[in-house]
Amino acid sequence: MFQALMLALISGLAGLDILVVHIHWHRPLVTGLLVGLVLGDVKAGLIAGATLELAWMGLVPLAGAQPPDPIVGGILGTAFAIITKQPPQTAVAFAIPFAIAAQSIKTLLYTAFSYFAHLADKYAEDGNYKMIERINIGALVFHFLLYAIIVFLPIYFGMDVAKNIVSLIPEKLMNGLAIAGGIMPAVGLATLLKIMLKSEFVPFLILGFICSVYLQLPVLAVALIGVAIAIWEFYIDRNRTQNAGVGGGENDEGI
């Protein structure tokens, strides 16, 4: 029980590090050592953590897309390796279902967190920045609990029981909410467009889209194209105002 609680605490706190501060002690390389300390086998923990680190290397959050969870994978994988005395490569196979479950629950959590954005809007109406600060920090509690629980269950109840608990969640509904979570950024982007997209800017929206899907350009390249267009526009505008300002007389000199 004590060990399960300790591992849950480590997982919960590591769950915060993946979102905020980013010291990166949530990587399997480091959590392996911590799990080893809790379970009384530092060397096995180090080696298992290092093996799992290699497995998760490169699986990093890019552009908002979420890879299988390295925290749950790292902590459970190392714990199983030490408890069952299996090689870490085998142990990670046990951890993977939980790492995936953690990932899909996180998708739901981030979808549900849209509520906080609306709550913050409400306080913004009154200029109440103190509440916005509280909302931002308060949301971390849910993240902590998610990570603590998903590691506690399999360690305390055993893997089979925990797997049954995870499978109780209706898959189609979860999947549906995950699809909705995938579409959700369209709301935020549409809101920005509602404010920014005047009809004269529509060509740039199309151009940016083409650069991305057909030309597969990275966003930095797209922004540089934007810089080029902006400079070009700047000189065109300046020449136009200069010509208008100077008046007709000088324009006629060539004739």
Added chain:
Amino acid sequence: MKESNAMPDKKITRKDLISVFWRCNFLQASFNYERFQNIGWAYTMIPILKKIYTTKESMASALKSYLEFFNTHPVLITPIAGIIAAMEERGEDPESIRGVKVALMGPLGGIGDAIVWLTFLPIFAGIGVSLSMQGNIAGPIIFLILFNIVNFGLKYWGIFFGYNSGLSLLKSLSGSVQSISKAASTIGILVIGSLIPSYVRLSIPYTITAGQAKVNLQTDFLDKIMPGILPLGVTLLILYLMRKKNFNTTTAIIFIIVIGILGSYTGLLG
């Protein structure tokens, strides 16, 4: 900028910028799929906003625009924060500020991914792994030290770099408020256009079987004519609903959840 603003009051102090540096660590605390890091971005910039917007009304309208969609790299956030702080101090209009914010968030996100996640992280982790494999406790420790020199070093450097270069850039552009706003919106819209297909995830992995022929709607059909058409289409649909049908963000979200659940049960969407 007119003459009166040629020497703007120094409203923002070094202390404010350092406060932004500490707060930027909590950029993703309330990460959400509707507007990504929006609350964390407002949270990060509050020390600046407090200095600039002293009335309740002005603070309210500033907070609202800081709560719009925002997403960038959590380590390379500070150059953006610094530039925006410089713009706020010089009293630039909200439209230019929004444009610059949107124009910068995508590229810095991409640069941050490449530098921090795909270069420093694997290199330092690799060093740590090779030590750990021999059972050496220095593995995780050396990894943490090396990574955090980069992590906190970049964040701290970025806030001053952003603020100072923002100020000097704005000074050299002074007298052309109109052009700043227009240039920022041009780049911003271009960046949004390129981000839509990577941020919005929607596909129709449905397979039509006609005799021997199997056609997967997504990979065999949509991806061949226009990849990313669904993310673009759904974004424009929501924009249309918001502009013409008076949808607010809450109704839009309910609409999306219904679509998601229907799509899942029918097997049409993925």
